[in-house]
Amino acid sequence: MHGKVRAIGAYSALIGIAYMVYGLIEILEWMIGTLQIPLSPSPDIFAGFILIIIGTILIYRIGSLLDMKYEGLSFLFVGLVLSAIIGIMYILIMGADALDALVVGEPWNFDPTTYNLPAIVLFILLLPGWLIVRDREGFGE
Amino acid sequence: MTRLSHVKPGKKARIVHMGVKGPAGRRYREMGMVRGEIIRVIRVAPLGDPIEIELKGYHLSLRKEEAELIIVKVIG
Amino acid sequence: MSRGGKTRMAKIALAGNPNVGKTVIFNELTGSRQHVGNWPGVTVEKKSGKYAYRGIEIEVIDLPGTYSLSPYSIDEKVARDYIVEEKPDAVVNIVDASNIERNLYLTVQLLEAGANVVVALNMMDEAESKGMKIDIGRLSDILKVPVVPMVAVKGKGIGEMKDAIYEEITRHKEHRHMAIGYGKDVEKAIVSLEEDVERCPTLRKYRKRWVAIKLLEEDREVIGKVKDAGCVHIVKKAENIKKELGKKLDDDLETYFADKRYEFVDDALSIVLVKGKRVWTFSDMLDKVLTHKIFGIPIFLAMMWAAFQFTFAVAVPFMDAIDIFFQWLGEVSIPALNSIWITDPAIHSLVSEGIIGGLGSVLIFLPNIFLLFFVLSLMEDSGYLSRAAFVMDRAMYKIGLQGKSFVPMLLGFGCNVPAIMATRTIEDRRDRLITILVNPLMSCSARLPVYILFAGAFFVGIEGSVIFSMYFMGILLAIVMAVLLRRFLFRGKPSPLIMEMPPYRMPTLKSSAIHMWEKGSMFLKKAGTIIFLGVVIIWFLSTYPGGPGSDIETSYVATIGHLVQPIFAPLGWDWKAAIALIFGFIAKEIVVGAYGTFYGISNADEESATLRGELHNTFTPVSAYAFMAFVLIYVPCLATIGTIKSETGSWKWTLFAVAYMVSLAYMVALVITTVGHLLGFA
Structure with a gap:
């Protein structure tokens, strides 16, 4: 179990860093304008702020997680929950836009920057983290 | 003996005297804050008030203003 | 049976x-x-x-x-x-x-x-x-x-x-004999009171032991019942017994009864319950971070932002569908009426413009209202709502409110209707009334089109800051009003916080959907009548005496506009502004449409350049800013008024809300105009 926690824990910390980087980019884009960056992050200060929060939570107690402590697991768990809420929210917004195009009867022009692709992609990449939260074997105070 | 508002998070204490009077006092009693009950302080809210405690297997939050009136004995 | x-x-x-x-x-x-x-x-x-x-x-x-x-x-x-x-x-x-x-x-x-x-x-x-x-x-x-x-x-x-x-x-109903023993002395008192209760005929429908205990607990409702039954002597006797017992027990009887009940529960559970070792539950893990010293507040703000993002983006297709539906209904209504031999143009106009058009402009917000209820229900069912109150209580207490007031205030930025209905979680009536009364000052989404129109016309380049200042002004005024209401109308402190923090639970889609449907349809039923009456009255005032098809400048609304215009003269507004504000009673976004009508611009929206140009003829930047502030503060819409009525259950408070908001709006607009002129702005 310890080996698995180590591997997945380190992996989710990496995703955490990616969250922070993209969060910073979104805030930067909001200030100076859209940049050419993979996954086309949205220039949105609030969304950027939230990505940074998720990233920070994912790496804040990484040591404690690797030491098999519940405190560290708590931070991973909340990071996963927030990542899921935000990721799913953007997927639903995308769906709603597609539905609206249908209602109004116009073609749907897909503009990636409005759907915060990083939030969706990182949510999916973070899914393996749920494995440790589900098992929770060997964790202690 | 000390006031509940002074008990540090993580500590357990036994209620010695419920000093909250009136309808609020009645409500606390109904929620299980009776003399002799053992409670555990869990945390203080980010802005310093209210506090969260555990008793009878559930969690309750109350302000320091009322916790001030509840006399307890810390038992570890 | x-x-x-x-x-x-x-x-x-x-x-x-x-x-x-x-x-x-x-x-x-x-x-x-x-x-x-x-x-x-x-x-x-x-x-x-x-x-x-x-x-x-x-x-x-x-x-x-x-x-x-x-x-x-x-x-x-x-x-x-x-x-x-x-x-x-x-x-x-x-x-x-x-x-x-x-x-x-x-x-x-x-x-x-x-x-x-x-x-x-x-x-x-x-x-x-x-x-x-x-x-x-x-x-x-x-x-x-x-x-x-x-x-x-x-x-x-x-x-x-x-x-x-x-x-x-x-089951054949015989008496069941579960009874808690309250100790020798108290039992004696109970038995003796029971005998009296039994002799009082109208009390026979109640369990006599219960009446006896309640009398000793000094339960004012039961004392009232016993008095109404004409058995005042029992109440007197109970009082005497209480005095004696109080000395013997060295405790007040109310505390004594509560203690004994819990003692009974504890004794019972010592037999039937084996407690487990303390384990870390998912709930403990969530709370560790969601109420964390550093992360608690940022996460809460993030959740609220996500709630709005979700609500407004997902509502769009439904709003468009409603819009299309009402337009279609308006178009087919006249041929439909003709086909059943109703050819009176007055009725045609009432149905298609008054009722269908008016309702359409209010009901367009239904998707927002429903979705906000949905999100609120997710927060409530998951247990997060009480954490939000826990995290924000301190800040709200400072301004005379309490933690549970915070979420309704935030929801107000979306729509004041679900926001006011969300105050139901506040038990204390006074805390709840203050929260309801200041809620409309939170600038709801329907006011945004007005800001966009005017900011785009008069504050080119700084639209964002000007619009933000409206939201900020609303928050500031809400705080001031909360403090004032607490100081003068609801003296005293907010009620003590005694809030359970239930374990987190996974909310189910089904229960949230049911909840959303219930709250949403309740709003429709309750506020519906008022909204309906409102749109019919506004239709009448803007159509007559000229009748359908006549110029709006000859209507009662125009008369009223000219009549009240002098009141607005110090603010530098003409009669059209006055009328727009009257229309704004129905719903704020109508203000934009009303201006479109005055200038004969069809399909005017808040981005319309022609409309913005026309506005320059009657407004200066100062009077425009004052107008925006007035729109922010005075009564949000008919639906909100209807909700305030149904939630407070009182016309007095509803009228008070309308009166204070209109006068506050006027005062603020006047201050803006005066200060603006003093500073040398036109």
């Missing part, structure tokens, strides 16, 4: 603490056969439903969730009155097994009141995961009532529950 003809009828009630899954069991029992209304005379929601079982038609009443049966809050009074006065054939007491120690306090009170209790021991799975073991047979023996273990969210135990309810309502 109620009498009746062929089918047998029975009434049962669901009672229990908040957060024990009562609603889930109610839904499982009654399915879709539900009715939501209010208890007579109070603004407490009453839910009832029906189901048939083995030939009995059973009516289920969902009582408000309460921690106790003392009549000190409206919810508790409603629940208790129903149990002791209506005497339902069975009371299903839903107990959260994982929180059984506190939950059984209510059970004990129900039994004391003489209710025919069936205990639903819900959330057995959670209790098990906490390592708790409950001996259900022995619990049933001690309480002398049936106990049914359940996991209602998974549908477990529903069948057994229906059986148990059936047994209970068909």
Whole structure:
């Protein structure tokens, strides 16, 4: 179990860093304008702020997680929950836009920057983290 | 003996005297804050008030203003 | 058992603490056969439903969730009155097994009141995961009532529950003898009072032991009942006994009774309950971070932002659909009326422009309202709402409100209607009234088009800051008003915080959808009448005396506009502004449309360049800014007024709200104009 926690824990910390980087980019884009960056992050200060929060939570107690402590697991768990809420929210917004195009009867022009692709992609990449939260074997105070 | 508002998070204490009077006092009693009950302080809210405690297997939050009136004995 | 003809009828009630899954069991029992209304005379929601079982038609009443049966809050009074006065054939007491120690306090009170209790021991799975073991047979023996273990969210135990309810309502009703011993001295007093109660004929419908105990507890409701029954002497006797006992017990009797009840519960549980070791639950893990010193507040703000993002983006297709629907309805209504030989142009105009057009402009916000209810229900069902209150309480307390006021205030930025309905979670009436009264100052989404129109016309380059200043002004005024209301109208401190933090639970789509539907349709029913009347009146005023098709400048609205224009003259507004504001009573976004009509610009929206150009003829930047502030502050819309009425249950407070907001709006606009001119702006 310890080996698995180590591997997945380190992996989710990496995703955490990616969250922070993209969060910073979104805030930067909001200030100076859209940049050419993979996954086309949205220039949105609030969304950027939230990505940074998720990233920070994912790496804040990484040591404690690797030491098999519940405190560290708590931070991973909340990071996963927030990542899921935000990721799913953007997927639903995308769906709603597609539905609206249908209602109004116009073609749907897909503009990636409005759907915060990083939030969706990182949510999916973070899914393996749920494995440790589900098992929770060997964790202690 | 000390006031509940002074008990540090993580500590357990036994209620010695419920000093909250009136309808609020009645409500606390109904929620299980009776003399002799053992409670555990869990945390203080980010802005310093209210506090969260555990008793009878559930969690309750109350302000320091009322916790001030509840006399307890810390038992570890 | 109620009498009746062929089918047998029975009434049962669901009672229990908040957060024990009562609603889930109610839904499982009654399915879709539900009715939501209010208890007579109070603004407490009453839910009832029906189901048939083995030939009995059973009516289920969902009582408000309460921690106790003392009549000190409206919810508790409603629940208790129903149990002791209506005497339902069975009371299903839903107990959260994982929180059984506190939950059984209510059970004990129900039994004391003489209710025919069936205990639903819900959330057995959670209790098990906490390592708790409950001996259900022995619990049933001690309480002398049936106990049914359940996991209602998974549908477990529903069948057994229906059986148990059936047994209970068909059982031959002999007196059950569960009674808590209150000690020699108090028992003597109870027995002696019981004898008197028995001799008082009108009190016979109540359990005599209950009346005796309540008299000793100095329960003002029961004392009133005994007095009304013409048995004042019993009350006097009880008072004397109390005095004597008080000396002997060295404690006041109320505390004594509560202590003894909990003692009984503790004794019972020492026999039937094996507690588990303390384990880290998912709930503990979530709380570790969600109420964290550093992360607590940022996460809360992030959640609220996500709630709005979700609500407004997902509402768009539905709003467009409603818009298209009403446009189509307006178009087909005239041929439809003609086809049934109604050719009067007045009726055509009433139906297509007045009713359909007017309702369309208000109902377009339904998707927002419904989705906000949905999000709110997710927050409530998951248990996060009480964490939000916990995290924000300190800040709100400073301005005379409390933690539970914060979420309704935030929701106000979306729509004031669900925001005001969300104040139901605030138990204290005074705290709740203040929260309702200042809520409309939170700038709802419908006001945004007005800001966009005017900011785009007069503040090119700084539109963002100007619009932000509107929101900021709203928050500032809400704080000032809350402080003032607390200082002058609702003196004293906010009520003490005694809030349970229930364990987090995964909200289900089904229950959130049901919740959204109930709240949304309740809004439609309640505020609907007022909205309907409002749109018809506005249609009449803007169509007559000229009749349909006549110029709006000859209508009553114009007359009124000219009449009230002098009031607005110090603010530098013409009569058109006055009319736009009158239209704004229905809904704020109509203000933009009204301006479009005046200048004969069809399909004017807030981005329209022609409209912005026209506005320069009648407004200066200062008077435009004052106008924006006025729109922010004065009554949000008819729907909000309707909601304030239905939630406060009082015309007095509704009128007060309208009056204070209109005068505050005028004062603020006047200050802006004066200061603007003093600073040398035009």
